[in-house]
Amino acid sequence: xxxxxxxxxIAALIGIGILLHHPSRTFGIPxxxxxxxxxxxxxxxxxxxxxxxxxxxxxxxxxxxxxIVFVGGLNTSKRSVRVAYREGSxxxxxxxxxxTLFFSLILWxxxxxxxxxxxxxxxxxxxxxxxxxxxxxxSKKLKLKExxxxxxEFESATNDPIALILLVLLTEMALTPDTxxxxxxxxxxxxxxxxxxxxIAFCVGRLCIWLLNHIKLEEYGLIPVFVLVSFVLATYGSExxxxxxxxxxxxxxxxxxxxxxxxxxxxxxxxxxxSWLAQALMFIALGLQIFPHQxxxxxxxxxxxxxxxxxxxxxxxxxxxxxxxxKTTWRKRFxxxxxxxxxxxPIVFALIPAAAGVESSLIIVDMVFFIVLISVFLxxxxxxxxxxxxxxxxxx
Numbered sequence: 416x417x418x419x420x421x422x423x424x425i426a427a428l429i430g431i432g433i434l435l436h437h438p439s440r441t442f443g444i445p446x447x448x449x450x451x452x453x454x455x456x457x458x459x460x461x462x463x464x465x466x467x468x469x470x471x472x473x474x475x476x477x478x479x480x481x482x483i484v485f486v487g488g489l490n491t492s493k494r495s496v497r498v499a500y501r502e503g504s505x506x507x508x509x510x511x512x513x514x515t516l517f518f519s520l521i522l523w524x525x526x527x528x529x530x531x532x533x534x535x536x537x538x539x540x541x542x543x544x545x546x547x548x549x550x551x552x553x554s555k556k557l558k559l560k561e562x563x564x565x566x567x568e569f570e571s572a573t574n575d576p577i578a579l580i581l582l583v584l585l586t587e588m589a590l591t592p593d594t595x596x597x598x599x600x601x602x603x604x605x606x607x608x609x610x611x612x613x614x615i616a617f618c619v620g621r622l623c624i625w626l627l628n629h630i631k632l633e634e635y636g637l638i639p640v641f642v643l644v645s646f647v648l649a650t651y652g653s654e655x656x657x658x659x660x661x662x663x664x665x666x667x668x669x670x671x672x673x674x675x676x677x678x679x680x681x682x683x684x685x686x687x688x689x690s691w692l693a694q695a696l697m698f699i700a701l702g703l704q705i706f707p708h709q710x711x712x713x714x715x716x717x718x719x720x721x722x723x724x725x726x727x728x729x730x731x732x733x734x735x736x737x738x739x740x741x742k743t744t745w746r747k748r749f750x751x752x753x754x755x756x757x758x759x760x761p762i763v764f765a766l767i768p769a770a771a772g773v774e775s776s777l778i779i780v781d782m783v784f785f786i787v788l789i790s791v792f793l794x795x796x797x798x799x800x801x802x803x804x805x806x807x808x809x810x811x
Contacts, residue, residue, distance in 0.1 A: 425696070425699075428453050428454065428699050429450075429692075429695045429696070429699065431453050432449050432450040432453045432695055432698075432699065433695070435449045435453070448788075448791060449698075450694065450695050450698030450699050450702065451698040451699070451701055451702040451705075451759075452702060453699055453702060454698065454699040454700065454701065454702020454703040454704075454705075455702040455703075455705060456702075466703040466704065468704070469704065469766055469769045469770040470770045471700075472700050472701065472703075472704045472766055473763065473766040473767060473769075473770045475696060475697060475700045476697050476700060476701065476759070476762070476763035476766060477660075477763060478693070479693035479694065479696055479697035479759075480575075480661070480693075480697065480759070480760060480763055481650055481660055481661065481664045482646075482664075482689060482690060482693040483545060483690050483693055483694060483697075484545055484572060484575065484661050484664040484665050484668070485646050485650070485664040485665070485667065485668040485686075486668065486686045486687065486689065486690035487545050487568075487572045487665065487668065488572065488664065488665040488666065488667065488668020488669040488671075488672060489668045489669075489671060489672035489682075489683070489686055490672060490683070490687075491568070491569070491572065491665075491668070491669050491672065491673075492672075492673065493669075493673045495565050495568070495569065496569065496669065498562045498565050498566075499562060499565045499566045499568070499569035499570075500569065501740070502566045502569075502570075502736075502737075502740055502743070503566050503569030503570045503573060504573070505736045505739055505740075506566070506570040506574065506733065506736050506751070507542075507569075507570050507573040507574035507577060508574075508577050509732075509735075509736050510570070510574065510732050510733060510736045511541045511542055511574050511577045511578050511581070512541075512577070512581075513731070513732035513735055513736070514537070514541040514724075514728050514729055514732040514755075515534065515537040515538045515541040515578075515581060516537070517537075517727070517728040517731055517732060518536075518537035518540065518541065518720075518723070518724050518728035519533040519534040519536070519537035519538075520533075521720065521723050521724075521727065521728060522536055522537060522720060525719065525720060525723075526716075526720075528775070529592075531585065531588055531589050531592065532589060532775065534585050535582070535585040535586065535589055535768060535773070535779070536779050536782075536783075537728075538578055538581040538582045538585055538764075539578075539582060539761050539764045539765050539779065539783055540724060540757060540761045540783060540786055541574075541578050541581070542571075542574040542575050542577070542578035542760060542761075543567070543570060543571040543574060543754075543755050543756050543757070544571060544756055544757050544758030544759065544760045544761070545568075545571040545572045545575070545758075545760070547571075547756040547757065547758030547759075547791065547795070548567055548568060548571040548756050548758075551756065551795050551798060552564055552567070552568070552798070557798065557799060557802065557808065558808070558809040559750075559802055559807045559808060559809065560806075560807045560808070560809055561743075561744060561746075561747045561807065563747050563750055563751065563802075563807055566747075566751060567751060567754060570751075571756070572665050573662070573665060575661045575760060576608070576609070576612070576659040576661045576662035576665075578760075578764065579659060579661055579764065580604070580605055580608055580659060582764050582767060582768070583767070584604065586767060586768045586771050586773060589768065589773045589774075590771060590772070590773060607657050607658070608657060608658055608659040608662075609658075609659060609662065610658075611653055611656045611657050611658030611659075612653045612658030612659045612660070612662040612663040612666065613658075613662065613663075613666060614658075615649055615652055615653040615656060615658055615663060616649045616650075616653060616658075616662070616663040616664075616666035616667040616670070617666065617667075617670060619645055619648050619649035619652065619667055620645065620649060620666070620667040620669075620670030620671050620674070621670060621674070622645075623641065623642065623645035623667075623670075623671055624670065624671060624674035624675060626641075627641060627642075627675060627676075627677065627678070628674070628675075628676050628677070631677060632677075632678075635677075635678050635681050636681070638675075638677065638678030638681065638682055639678065639681060639682040639685035639686065642671055642675070642682055642686070643686075643689075645667065645671065646664070646667060646668070646671075649663050649664075649667040650663045650664045650667065694759075697759055697763070698759055701759060701762050701763070704766070704780075705780075705781070705784055712781070713778060713781045713782050713785065714785060716782065717781075717782040717785035717786060717789075718785070718789070720782070720786065721785060721786040721789040721790065722789070724755075724786065725753075725755065725789070725790065725793065725794060729752060729753075729755040730752035730753065732752075733748065733751055733752035733755075734748060734752055737751075746805040746806070746807055747807065749805065750801060750802065750805055750807055753794070753797065753801060754794055754797070754798055754801070755790070755794065756790055756791070756794050756795060757786060757787045757790035757791070757794075758787060758790075758791070759787075761783045761786065761787055762780070762783055762784060762787060764783075765779050765780045765783040766780065
């Protein structure tokens with residue numbers, strides 16, 4: 416297939432997804448399902464076209480995810496960080512670890528797989544999805560009391576790095592099961608990834624802000640381009656230095672978003688558009704990669720784990736995390752424990768062991784797809800009525 420035809424097909428698929436976006440909001444269907452549905456409809460042999468490339472899909476998904484997390488950081492105010500960082504930090508670290516542990520035990524009990532495989536599966540779906548949380552809260556224009564929405568947004572934007580670190584380590588363990596695991600090596604790897612990302616993202620972000628605020632480019636259109644350059648330098652420079660790319664993406668976004676004086680509005684519009692493009696490409700690529708006939712083979716096998724993740728593993732992990740915050744009301748604790756939205760991130764994460772060749776990893780990809788669907792429909796639909804029931808919503 417020529418590159419011209421490939422570009423035409425991609426543009427057509429994105430265009431169809433955009434045209435379907437408005438009517439989908441009328442029925443309360445999240446955008447990720449629309450774009451993913453377009454990929455499912457037009458790929459995998461239905462129109463004499465088959466796409467099956469885990470490595471390419473993983474690369475596209477990872478780049479898109481970095482952009483989405485970066486834009487989430489750009490739109491996060493310092494005030495939100497100050498309000499939510501204590502609760503959000505505990506949820507995005509200890510919460511991810513506890514969810515992984517509890518859900519892996521559930522999977523080990525339910526499924527006939529090794530414990531390492533169950534840990535790998537659990538790590539993939541342990542974090543909440545930033546794109547899903549931001550899009551659903553914004554589409555419903557939902558504001559919550561006790562800064563509950565701010566905590567959810569902060570958690571979803573910062574919990575992917577821990578999940579990704581766990582995933583990479585567990586993928587290596589699954590590929591080399593006979594190799595002994597060193598706790599000191601794992602701890603060193605964790606510290607290196609976190610602090611390398613923080614240091615490089617902070618330095619690049621501050622340098623970007625200083626240059627833009629002092630040079631004062633006359634052409635405003637160059638400002639978002641320079642911010643984009645700084646994003647690439649911070650994130651992929653961090654990755655080369657052994658840092659966590661998602662953490663670097665969020666941190667450099669927060670620093671630039673709160674420090675930019677000139678060109679703030681044009682940059683905001685530019686990067687919001689870029690985020691939508693990234694989401695569209697990611698969801699369509701994921702839809703093209705999924706084979707419908709394989710999905711139905713694991714449909715019933717996925718329902719019970721999904722419900723146990725939503726009803727037991729996530730709530731239990733969140734309630735333990737809130738033992739550090741005894742003054743928090745039970746309404747807020749219950750709401751946050753009930754809303755652990757999954758989105759494209761777990762599917763992108765599931766492609767990592769699949770692309771690496773972990774045994775039976777294709778089963779994970781298909782099961783994760785259903786877990787995401789169940790989460791979006793159940794938890795996504797429950798956000799507004801649950802907030803009203805708990806009297807957490809701020810009346811418009």
